[in-house]
Amino acid sequence: MKILPLEEKHFPEVATIYKEGMDTGKATFETQVPSWEMFDRKFLPEARFVAIVENSVVGWCTLAAVSSRKVYEGVTENTIYISSLHQGKGLGKKLLEHQIAKSEALGIWMIQTRIFPHNKASLHLHLSCGFRIVGTREKIGQREGTWHDNIELERRSKKIKYMxxxxxxxxxxxxxxxxxxxxxxxxxxxxxxxxxxxxxxxxxxxxxxxxxxxxxxxxxxxxxxxxxxxxxxxxxxxxxxxxxxxxxxxxxxxxxxxxxxxxxxxxxxxxxxxxxxxxxxxxxxxxxxxxxxxxxxxxx
Known part of the structure; x- marks a missing residue:
């Protein structure tokens, strides 16, 4: 597996994996894949990556700033998806570890994420990479008319000094x-x-x-x-x-x-x-x- 910066040329395959995750009903509240322009605006260009196996994108991850305010500088929220055919092979952990290392090189000291309680694989993945559960947001959002909880996790870098x-x-x-x-x-x-x-x-x-x-x-x-x-x-x-x-x-x-x-x-x-x-x-x-x-x- 190779891990490369996520570029516009990768987006069709990224979008396919994104849609596949949406359709499971346990990955996100979103139901529509955004355009490349919206995707590009939302996620930090220097902190988005694709996993490549045999010249095909099999997973991707991104970071987005939680706020544009100066006081929240270095605090981000992550997204990670692996195609269903390549889940359970350790690719997600390698990709997330790569994201963490790159984020620390960028001076990012905190990565947050929100995960559905029934998404056990994602919870296990993040906990195995140093994230900790900080709480549960009860009925925080709707998907297809049903309210769902989110488990909130965060990872604070021990390499980046923060206030x-x-x-x-x-x-x-x-x-x-x-x-x-x-x-x-x-x-x-x-x-x-x-x-x-x-x-x-x-x-x-x-x-x-x-x-x-x-x-x-x-x-x-x-x-x-x-x-x-x-x-x-x-x-x-x-x-x-x-x-x-x-x-x-x-x-x-x-x-x-x-x-x-x-x-x-x-x-x-x-x-x-x-x-x-x-x-x-x-x-x-x-x-x-x-x-x-x-x-x-x-x-x-």
Whole structure:
């Protein structure tokens, strides 16, 4: 078997295999093969390949960007089809492995795919190539009047560095989580996408904004967010910064996240003079700063 870049000259055979897969009812929601022009626009030219046996196309695979937005750069969705006469011979695995290697050379760090639950062969193929199941989209689309589920899988390259997602969680996303957000964003530049949230929303604490400004960290544009606003993000790290959030937080489905807890001193509870309040916020800030510095050093 040879694997070559997919070109327009291959498309008639590609279309035949595509239609054959459609007709099985277990490969795609689509029921009509697109034109070459539509196919060419949808799939990345540098990431589409054909498998050739005895001068005939017996399989093909492609990648499509999940979004044109800069924040999703390097995230793609794959498609792979093998002709029925050549299934069960290991060609699909060779083709998918080739696609993965080429994608990493292009700087693509994530490949996603959606597969019907009854397409056992495709599920097995992707799992054997390092994909993992991240969830099920129930009744996500119709085919011939019937709603079907899709199993969602993804493969994250270990060769391509990508920004890991970190969630800092507290009660009201007002004070301690905001300070931790500021420091982790500063210390983790280029390594982390930092989010903070609360199980409630109390608004920004002016004392936290002020004390962080003294250390060169601007929180004035931060917002107080509820944890439910971030559903669907694949977390790599979750840090709870108060016991109340740790004990009362709703379940966050993040099977691959490393979870940490540290109950930081709460300066917002301190009563007294302005000098005493300032000292309390300074104490909390310095404690949080040291924790965040050590977190980056230890985990990234």
């Amino acid at each position: 890991k997602n970190l969630l800092i969680l507290c009660t009201g996303n007002s004070c301690r989580s905001q300070m931790a957000h500021g420091y982790l964003k500063e210390f983790g530049q280029g390594k982390l996408q930092v989010f903070s949230a609360g199980i409630e929303t109390h608004g920004l604490n002016p004392g936290a904004v002020s004390i962080m400004k003294e250390d060169g960290i601007d929180l004035s544009n931060h917002t107080s967010n509820h944890v439910d606003e971030y559903q669907g993000i694949a977390w790599d790290y979750i840090i709870t910064v108060c016991d109340h959030a740790y004990e009362n937080c709703p379940f966050i489905p993040a099977p691959n996240a490393k979870r940490f807890h540290h109950n930081f001193f709460d300066p917002s509870k301190v009563q007294g003079t302005e000098k005493e309040k300032h000292a309390a916020f300074e104490k909390a800030r310095n404690e949080i700063k040291e924790y965040c510095r050590n977190f980056i050093k230890t985990n990234l």
